[in-house]
Amino acid sequence: MNARPEPISRRERPAKAALTRGGIVSTAVRLMRTEGLQRVTMRRLAKELDTGPASLYVYVANTAELHAAILDVLLGEVDLGPVGSAGDWRERIEAVLESYGDVLHQHPALAHSALVARPSGPHYVALLEALLALLAEGGVPDAQAAWGVDVLLQAATASAAEHSAHDASPHADEDWSALADALENASSDRAPHVAALGSRLLSGTPRTRRKWGVRMLLNGMLHTPVPTP
Numbered sequence: 001m002n003a004r005p006e007p008i009s010r011r012e013r014p015a016k017a018a019l020t021r022g023g024i025v026s027t028a029v030r031l032m033r034t035e036g037l038q039r040v041t042m043r044r045l046a047k048e049l050d051t052g053p054a055s056l057y058v059y060v061a062n063t064a065e066l067h068a069a070i071l072d073v074l075l076g077e078v079d080l081g082p083v084g085s086a087g088d089w090r091e092r093i094e095a096v097l098e099s100y101g102d103v104l105h106q107h108p109a110l111a112h113s114a115l116v117a118r119p120s121g122p123h124y125v126a127l128l129e130a131l132l133a134l135l136a137e138g139g140v141p142d143a144q145a146a147w148g149v150d151v152l153l154q155a156a157t158a159s160a161a162e163h164s165a166h167d168a169s170p171h172a173d174e175d176w177s178a179l180a181d182a183l184e185n186a187s188s189d190r191a192p193h194v195a196a197l198g199s200r201l202l203s204g205t206p207r208t209r210r211k212w213g214v215r216m217l218l219n220g221m222l223h224t225p226v227p228t229p
Contacts, residue, residue: 019049019051019055019056019058019059020059021059021060021069023049024045024049024056024059024060024066025060025066025069025070025073026073027045027048027049028040028045028066028069028070029070029073029074031044031045031048032070032107032110036109037067037070037107037109037110037113038109040063040066040067040070041063042056042057042060042062042063042066045066064116064117067110067113067117068117068118068119068120069119069121070110071110071113071114071117071119071124072119072120072121072122072123072124073121073123074103074104074107074110074123075100075103075119075121075123075124075126075127076123077103078096078099078100078103078123078127079095079096079099080096080099080126080127080130082095082096082134083096083130083133083134089134089135089137089138090138090214090215090218090219092134093131093134093135093152093214093218094211094214094215096127096130096131096134097131097152097153097156097210097214098207098210098211100127100153100156100160101156101157101159101160101210104156104157104160104161104164105160105163105164106164107164108161108164111157111160111161111164112161114157114160114161115157115158115161127153128149131149131152131153132145132146132149135148135149138218148217151217152214152217155213155214155217156210156214159206159209159210159213163206179202180199180202183197183198183199183201183202184198184199186198204226204227208227212224212226212227
């Protein structure tokens with residue numbers, strides 16, 4: 001018997017993969033890495049997935065939720081290894097937050113988005129768990145830890161957003177020089193405290209200032225001396 005001929009498909013292209021939230025977020029992360037977060041819109045994402053924007057809203061409520069999901073994926077790159085290592089618990093919190101800041105610093109637009117994004121995925125929960133474990137190890141009461149971990153992450157996020165924007169700006173050097181000049185030449189009559197401190201207001205490297213900021217939040221400003229330049 002002769003074999004039946006293979007039917008010829010009338011479709012111009014193969015069937016599209018079914019939409020899933022995970023697939024949508026993975027595509028959004030890829031777009032962000034190649035084109036930048038500002039290009040990750042529902043319309044652009046729908047075009048990449050060969051569907052309509054309305055189809056995406058079944059899985060992601062809005063752009064803010066999408067950016068939060070992207071952030072959660074990237075939080076998987078944060079090094080949580082210090083949690084289980086030896087050493088001072090404060091220094092290990094510094095290390096975790098430094099890694100968190102480095103992840104955000106690689107994506108300036110995401111660092112700004114992280115100031116308002118509310119990730120709720122597994123990597124964000126793992127980051128919270130790591131910080132809370134270290135605070136518990138340091139004897140921080142549960143009530144203070146529950147609020148304090150939010151302040152620690154806010155400070156680290158704001159620092160990453162500030163410095164990543166500074167590094168990405170073509171006018172960063174001019175802006176910095178203008179600020180330094182304003183502080184160093186402040187009127188001792190109108191702003192005596194600013195004039196007295198002058199360049200010390202901008203002293204220290206960004207990394208040193210971030211580490212000090214974490215220590216200050218953990219120990220209190222009165223009990224956290226600034227490192228000698």
